[in-house]
Amino acid sequence: MTKILLTGGCGFIGSNLAPMLIQHGCDVTIFDNFSKGDVSYLPEREKFKIIEADIADEDAVYNAAKGVDAIIHLAALGSVVESVANPEENFASNAEGTFNVLNAARRARIKRFVFASTGGAIMGNATPPVNELSLPKPISPYGASKMAGEGYCSAFSAAYGMNITALRFANVIGPISAHKKGAITVFIRALMNNAPLTIFGDGKATRDFLFVSDLCKGILLALQKNKPGFNVFHLASGEEVSVEQLARTICKIAGKPEHEIKFENKRKGEVERNFADYTKAKEVLGFSPSVKLNDALKITWDWFLENEGPGT
Ligand SMILES: NC(=O)c1ccc[n+]([C@@H]2O[C@H](COP(=O)([O-])OP(=O)(O)OC[C@H]3O[C@@H](n4cnc5c(N)ncnc54)[C@H](O)[C@@H]3O)[C@@H](O)[C@H]2O)c1
Incomplete structure (x- = not known):
């Protein structure tokens, strides 16, 4: 062992x-x-x-x-x-x-x-x-x-x-992340509380x-x-997704495709475009991510609903 x-x-x-x-x-x-x-x-x-x-x-x-x-x-x-x-x-x-x-x-x-x-x-x-x-x-x-x-x-x-x-x-992304302060947790909380989603910057910054x-x-x-x-x-997933795309996808998963999104000033320290090529991890370690973004967000949304409930 x-x-x-x-x-x-x-x-x-x-x-x-x-x-x-x-x-x-x-x-x-x-x-x-x-x-x-x-x-x-x-x-x-x-x-x-x-x-x-x-x-x-x-x-x-x-x-x-x-x-x-x-x-x-x-x-x-x-x-x-x-x-x-x-x-x-x-x-x-x-x-x-x-x-x-x-x-x-x-x-x-x-x-x-x-x-x-x-x-x-x-x-x-x-x-x-x-x-x-x-x-x-x-x-x-x-x-x-x-x-x-x-x-x-x-x-x-x-x-x-x-x-x-x-x-x-x-x-x-995933379950057991309610204490995190990243975009996904903040977006999900806003949707659960019927508050607008806030994006810092113009929403064109990308992540993986x-x-x-x-x-x-x-x-x-x-x-x-x-x-x-x-x-x-x-x-990594190797897929480049903009923060605005992410916000709009979460809104759709929550059944609120027209939910309000606000834009505020970009914050210091946050990178603009970023995504990674995971070829080396695939070739050497056999790493091969299988869960698509939509599914990952749906599982995460469901976990928040079950564990936090709307309005918390
Ligand atoms: N979550 C992400 O998207 C992400 C991305 C890149 C890298 N990472 C790295 O992955 C690791 C885990 O991240 P996470 O998202 O689970 O964060 P998290 O904050 O949920 O977990 C970190 C854990 O470390 C503990 N901890 C912090 N400082 C400590 C200290 N001084 N002594 C003992 N325990 C301490 C915290 O109590 C917490 O349980 C971190 O090193 C983080 O930098 C996370």
């Missing part, structure tokens, strides 16, 4: 990934400070060992890491907008935090490590489609923190013989949306492959 330490396992992606790891026969210890996530998000929480601690506490990570086979490091502050407002907090959590998790892994002699990076924010306004050869040029502290994390992953792999895979996630179960399959593939050295992969 593969023993996994999953940091940030009580958040959106973690609480979708953790049950999948159990289904694949893993023994999962979750390490989370509950700053954004919550134990209640985890289905079948009795199946997990849960440690409430902060990755700022390197010894706590080290104690949790002793004896595991692999670490999947998701814990981070994931908001571009919040990182612009509070770069110090973002740096401590994401850049220093990732260093601490890597250093704890080195001390505990863990050789298998998967790091949650980002495909949009790390690239800034690089011309899409981006791939692993594109030059990262972040325009937000969040993007910079993930670039720093990848830098340390590369260095720790070379200096200490660790197999480290950095996965650059696209914009992830990936359903959470497809993303989690990609994480599992990377874990299983355990490629030697340091490797980077984009996990």
